[in-house]
Amino acid sequence: xxxxxxxxxxxxxxxxxxxxxxxxxxxxxxxxxxxxxxxxxxxxxxxxxxxxxxxxxxxxxxxxxxxxxxxxxxxxxxxxxxxxxxxxxxxxxxxxxxxxxxxxxxxxxxxxxxxxxxxxxxxxxxxxxxxxxxxxxxxxxxxxxxxxxxxxxxxxxxxxxxxxxxxxxxxxxxxxxxxxxxxxxxxxxxxxxxxxxxxxxxxxxxxxxxxxxxxxxxxxxxxxxxxxxxxxxxxxxxxxxxxxxxxxxxxxxxxxxxxxxxxxxxxxxxxxxxxxxxxxxxxxxxxxxxxxxxxxxxxxxxxxxxxxxxxxxxxxxxxxxxxxxxxxxxxxxxxxxxxxxxxxxxxxxxxxxxxxxxxxxxxxxxxxx
Amino acid sequence: xxxxxxxxxxxxxxxxxxxxxxxxxxxxxxxxxxxxxxxxxxxxxxxxxxxxxxxxxxxxxxxxxxxxxxxxxxxxxxxxxxxxxxxxxxxxxxxxxxxxxxxxxxxxxxxxxxxxxxxxxxxxxxxxxxxxxxxxxxxxxxxxxxxxxxxxxxxxxxxxxxxxxxxxxxxxxxxxxxxxxxxxxxxxxxxxxxxxxxxxxxxxxxxxxxxxxxxxxxxxxxxxxxxxxxxxxxxxxxxxxxxxxxxxxxxxxxxxxxxxxxxxxxxxxxxxxxxxxxxxxxxxxxxxxxxxxxxxxxxxxxxxxxxxxxxxxxxxxxxxxxxxxxxxxxxxxxxxxxxxxxxxxxxxxxxxxxxxxxxxxxxxxxxxxxxxxxxxxx
Numbered sequence: 001x002x003x004x005x006x007x008x009x010x011x012x013x014x015x016x017x018x019x020x021x022x023x024x025x026x027x028x029x030x031x032x033x034x035x036x037x038x039x040x041x042x043x044x045x046x047x048x049x050x051x052x053x054x055x056x057x058x059x060x061x062x063x064x065x066x067x068x069x070x071x072x073x074x075x076x077x078x079x080x081x082x083x084x085x086x087x088x089x090x091x092x093x094x095x096x097x098x099x100x101x102x103x104x105x106x107x108x109x110x111x112x113x114x115x116x117x118x119x120x121x122x123x124x125x126x127x128x129x130x131x132x133x134x135x136x137x138x139x140x141x142x143x144x145x146x147x148x149x150x151x152x153x154x155x156x157x158x159x160x161x162x163x164x165x166x167x168x169x170x171x172x173x174x175x176x177x178x179x180x181x182x183x184x185x186x187x188x189x190x191x192x193x194x195x196x197x198x199x200x201x202x203x204x205x206x207x208x209x210x211x212x213x214x215x216x217x218x219x220x221x222x223x224x225x226x227x228x229x230x231x232x233x234x235x236x237x238x239x240x241x242x243x244x245x246x247x248x249x250x251x252x253x254x255x256x257x258x259x260x261x262x263x264x265x266x267x268x269x270x271x272x273x274x275x276x277x278x279x280x281x282x283x284x285x286x287x288x289x290x291x292x293x294x295x296x297x298x299x300x301x302x303x304x305x306x307x308x309x310x311x312x313x314x315x316x317x318x319x320x321x322x323x324x325x326x327x328x329x330x331x332x333x334x335x336x337x338x339x340x341x342x343x344x345x346x347x348x349x350x351x352x353x354x355x356x357x358x359x360x361x362x363x364x365x366x367x368x369x
Numbered sequence: 370x371x372x373x374x375x376x377x378x379x380x381x382x383x384x385x386x387x388x389x390x391x392x393x394x395x396x397x398x399x400x401x402x403x404x405x406x407x408x409x410x411x412x413x414x415x416x417x418x419x420x421x422x423x424x425x426x427x428x429x430x431x432x433x434x435x436x437x438x439x440x441x442x443x444x445x446x447x448x449x450x451x452x453x454x455x456x457x458x459x460x461x462x463x464x465x466x467x468x469x470x471x472x473x474x475x476x477x478x479x480x481x482x483x484x485x486x487x488x489x490x491x492x493x494x495x496x497x498x499x500x501x502x503x504x505x506x507x508x509x510x511x512x513x514x515x516x517x518x519x520x521x522x523x524x525x526x527x528x529x530x531x532x533x534x535x536x537x538x539x540x541x542x543x544x545x546x547x548x549x550x551x552x553x554x555x556x557x558x559x560x561x562x563x564x565x566x567x568x569x570x571x572x573x574x575x576x577x578x579x580x581x582x583x584x585x586x587x588x589x590x591x592x593x594x595x596x597x598x599x600x601x602x603x604x605x606x607x608x609x610x611x612x613x614x615x616x617x618x619x620x621x622x623x624x625x626x627x628x629x630x631x632x633x634x635x636x637x638x639x640x641x642x643x644x645x646x647x648x649x650x651x652x653x654x655x656x657x658x659x660x661x662x663x664x665x666x667x668x669x670x671x672x673x674x675x676x677x678x679x680x681x682x683x684x685x686x687x688x689x690x691x692x693x694x695x696x697x698x699x700x701x702x703x704x705x706x707x708x709x710x711x712x713x714x715x716x717x718x719x720x721x722x723x724x725x726x727x728x729x730x731x732x733x734x735x736x737x738x739x740x741x742x743x744x745x746x747x
Contacts, residue, residue, distance in 0.1 A: 022661045029668040037676045039691045043503040046686040064535070090542060091716050093705075096685075109534050116538045123544030124708045125552050127420045128683045131503070133539055134510050140535050141513075147534045157523065158481075158491040160516050162509055165466065167499030175502050187672060191664045199660045283572050284398050286663040290568055291406070294561075294671060295413055303681045304418045304553075305504055307425070313417040327469075334500050341468065 004214050008222030016192060016226055026191065030184045030234050034241050037183070041176035041303075045131055049077035051089045051098040058106020064117075064143055068099070073135045090122045096132050097121045109147070166334040177246050178333040179302045182325045185235045185261070186268050186296065190289045192227040193272030197364075198285035210365065220273070220361040227269040228262075235261050242333075251336035260328035260342065263349040267321035270356030277363040296322045321349045381591050385599025389573075393603060402568050403607035407561050407615045414557050415623045420549040422507050424452040428462040428471040431455065432479040440522065441477070441493075444515040451511070459494075466498055473497045473508050543712040554623050555707035556680030558615045559641070559700045560671075565611055566645025567652065567670035569604045574653035574742075575662040593742055597735070601646060608642045619711070629710030633720055637706045640727040644699035647734030654741045674700040702726045 017023050050068065054061055068074050077095055080086065089095045100118035108115040119136055121129040167174045200206035209219060239257070242248050250257075275288035299306070299313065300322035306314055317323050324345040331337035393399045427445065431438055445453040454471060456462035462474045476494035484491040495512055497505040524531035544551050577583035586596065616634065619625045627634075648670065656662035676682065677691075678700035684692055695701050702723040709719050 019658070019661055021656060022664060025661065025664045025668055033672060036691060036694055037672070040676055040687050040695070041682055042686060043682070044686065045683070046688075048683070048685050060534075091713060092718055112532065114533050114536050116536050119537055119539040121539060121541045123541040123547065123552075124712050125679075125683060126541065126544045126547045126549055127552070127681070128686075129541050129544075130547060131506070133537075133541075134506060136539075137510070137513075137537055140537050144534050148532075157485050158493055158516075158520070160495050160513060161492050162495040162497070162512075164497045164499035164502075164505050164509075167502055167505070170499050170502040170506055172502040175500060183672070187667060191667050194667075195660050195663050202659075281396070281398075282659040282663055283396065283576070286572065286666060287398050287402055287406075287568060289663070289667055290564055290671065293667065294410060294564065297671075297675065298414050299417050304420055305422065305501060308419040308422055309417045313413065316413075316417075330500050335467070 001218060005218050005222045005225075008209075008214065008219065009225045012196070012222060012226045015196075016230075026188065026230065026234075030188060030238065033184060034180055034238050035245070037180050038173070038177050038241070038246050041173070041180065043127070043131060043172045045073045045096075045128070045135060047072065047075040048128075048132065049095040050074045050132075051078045051080055051086070051095040052076055053080045053082075053086060053098055053100040055081075055103045056101040056105035058110070060106040060109045060115075061101040064101075064140070065099075067139050067143060071135070071139060073132075086120060090120065093122065093124075095122070096128060097136065099136070173246065174248055174334060175330065176303075177242050177248050178329040179326055181235060181238045181242060181329050182264070182300070182322055183297060183302060184238055185231055185264065185325075186293065186322055188234050189227050189231045189265060189268040190272045190293055192230055193223070193269050194275050194289035195282050195285045196223055197273060197276035197360075198279040198282045201280065202282055206364075216361045216364045219364060220357060223273055224269050224357070227272065228265050231265040231268070232261065235265070248333055250333050252332035253338040254332075256338050256342055257329065257332040259339075259346060260325055260332070260349075263346050263353060264321055264325035264328075266353030267349045267356065270353045270360060271321070273360035274356045274363070277360045296320050299323075301326050318348065319352065321352050324349045378592075378595070381589075382595045382598055385591065385595060386602055389599055389603040393607065399569060399604075399607065402565055403611040404614060406565060406568075407558075407611045408618065410561050411554070411557060411615055411618050412622075414561075415550065415554050415618070418550075418553050418557070420503075420553075421547070422504060422511075423450055425450055425473065425508055425511070426452045426454060426471045427473045427475060427508075427512075428456045428465055429453050430457075430459050430462050430474060430476040432477065433481065435482040437482050437485055437523070438477050440526075441516075441519045444519050445475070448511070448515060451515075463496070466496065469498070471498075472501075472504065473512065475512060550623060551625050551712060552708050553681070554619045554625050555711045556678065556704050558612070558619060559678060559703040559707055560674045560680055561615065562608065562612055562641065562703075563645050563648075563674040563700045564671055566604075566608055566642060567649040567666045569607060570600065570646050570649030571652040571656075571662045571666040571670075572659045573600055573604070574650065575656050575659045578657065579659055593739065597650070597738055597742065600650060601643075604646050604649075605639075605642055608646060609638065612638050612642060625711055627711050628714040630715050633715055634710055637703065637710075637720070637724055637727065640724055640731060641699060641703040641706075643731035644727055644734060647731055647738065648699070650738050651734055651741070654738055654743075673698045677701065678704045680704050696726070699727060699730050702730075 052065055054065065069076060078089060080089065086098050089098060098120045105115045117140065119133065121133060123129045164170055197206060200209065243250050271292055275292060276285050279285035279288055299317050300320055306317055306323065328342055328345050331341060429442060429445065431442065445451045456465065459476055465471045466474060474496040481491050493516065497508055499505045521531050541547055620627050652662050652665045656665055677695045677698045684695050684701065706720060706723045709716050
């Protein structure tokens with residue numbers, strides 16, 4: 001039995017790796033993509049343009065503008081001097097926000113009153129707008145606190161002391177880059193598995209395989225092993241890049257991470273082989289792969305939180321193995337989690353894997369026509 | 370003579386288109402890809418993808434009850450952003466945070482009321498789960514909002530007005546209700562259409578080589594240009610159909626305002642569809658087999674469009690070299706056009722620059738296809 005499985009596994013490896021382009025597609029994109037996506041995936045703003053519309057001649061507005069100048073988040077792209085210049089600056093996306101200091105801004109503050117700072121934001125990407133607004137409010141809150149202490153000697157009666165656990169600087173790279181481990185692993189696994197049965201069916205070699213003494217179980221194992229081995233190797237490579245290139249802290253138990261990777265690969269391979277054995281042509285296999293991959297990524301919590309989804313869609317994500325693996329990678333990397341916190345994530349993935357593999361195996365024979 | 374030639378050319382081309390059309394109709398997967406897939410994906414994503422956090426589970430630890438504390442706490446119950454839960458001790462709240470049952474903790478100590486009366490800084494402890502840094506920052510902002518409201522309320526109850534030197538008054542243009550769906554749905558259209566273009570065409574040339582029908586085609590007088598056009602036109606029509614359905618859904622199902630003009634939308638959609646189909650055809654002519662074509666399509670269509678198009682991640686905040694890489698992703702231009710057309714209107718400079726990029730890319734893709742397309746047997 002083992003000899004037969006080994007023979008099939010070797011044959012599968014040859015089928016995957018003999019073609020130079022096929023080899024390159026398995027190796028180059030993940031390497032390039034972990035680097036490119038690692039830098040691209042962030043919600044932190046970095047030198048985004050803002051415009052300043054200052055009608056005030058006093059010193060307070062200048063003090064505030066200096067704070068914006070010193071911030072790494074913003075870059076002042078233009079100083080404007082009348083109302084009509086606001087719209088072009090925003091419409092053409094030269095600036096995400098325009099700060100408007102009215103004529104009596106400094107005077108009002110110096111005489112102990114409150115002054116309004118008008119902020120106009122480009123809401124085309126409302127998430128970026130909100131983040132920018134948040135940064136602006138933080139800068140102003142800092143100014144207010146310092147001003148109250150220096151000039152009014154009357155700080156607010158209570159202060160928030162905010163701490164964020166696991167990611168003290170709230171660097172969103174820390175959130176996204178471990179997520180890319182899941183993202184690229186699932187893509188590679190589908191590449192290896194989703195077309196593997198459909199291709200043989202189209203070529204007729206799958207029928208030949210079925211008349212050999214191999215049982216469907218042995219075929220299943222032989223078809224799964226290459227995905228498992230390639231997925232583990234590439235997953236390991238991406239984890240190494242995450243730790244050593246991007247300096248993301250790996251605080252938890254490495255074994256807990258690998259148990260997660262194994263169950264994740266099991267479920268992804270199961271689904272990939274299931275798609276492949278349902279499909280009659282490779283075109284259908286490709287369609288099936290996308291039909292699974294795209295929702296699996298978009299509804300995994302990778303970029304937008306599952307908690308924000310409607311309840312029905314949240315229930316749907318329970319079928320998505322990537323959802324569980326994302327929690328595992330992020331918990332192990334940032335939260336320092338070990339097995340105790342993660343059982344509830346391993347079990348559903350293993351169940352998905354076993355069920356989908358069983359379906360794939362049972363479809364091997366039934367589809368013989 | 371010349372007339373007869375063009376007549377023949379047209380006949381050959383229409384014959385190829387007809388053949389491709391039959392193939393599309395007989396294997397329903399292409400029609401499914403073009404019409405059904407955008408509907409399904411847009412429905413799931415349009416409802417599923419949102420960055421607006423509501424009902425955030427937050428743990429409250431109150432070491433000593435009192436009128437000030439309950440006034441402060443009631444702010445969390447009134448806010449639709451929070452789903453508060455009381456914990457008897459900070460240890461238990463921290464454990465809930467570890468188990469992801471709450472994403473934030475607000476902690477008032479037993480000496481809160483006493484220090485408050487002395488008007489010195491009474492501390493309110495806030496802990497947020499920073500794993501999802503973006504959500505953590507949003508939640509911090511929400512908590513800060515509750516706190517500021519309470520400060521005003523508290524000052525009023527003491528008969529004084531809270532003096533804040535600078536008040537930020539903001540207006541968010543184009544999307545004043547700050548619905549993230551309004552920018553995510555147009556972005557999703559670009560991502561979904563990239564996929565559909567790639568899926569439709571990435572296998573169509575490789576398939577004919579594999580089945581040997583390409584060789585049969587080569588012995589006919591048909592020209593390279595005609596084969597390429599014959600492969601492009603039917604899928605272009607299909608893709609544009611899917612595009613029309615997606616736009617209609619964005620407007621009427623998801624109620625995203627559309628403030629631009631339809632001809633600008635049609636023109637840019639057409640250009641974008643050419644780049645999406647062009648990319649698929651490049652994959653198809655470079656890969657020798659459907660298997661390799663399928664692998665390449667999985668790797669280079671979806672993820673780059675998802676990550677590098679500006680659909681969720683702001684391109685302006687990426688490092689310079691990565692911004693340069695995003696110029697290779699045609700979805701980037703279309704996302705920018707769609708977000709502007711939908712939410713802002715016809716802003717010509719943005720429209721023209723992005724359309725020029727799209728046209729340039731489409732042209733480049735088809736030159737590559739022509740070059741790579743072998744009308745010869747080795």
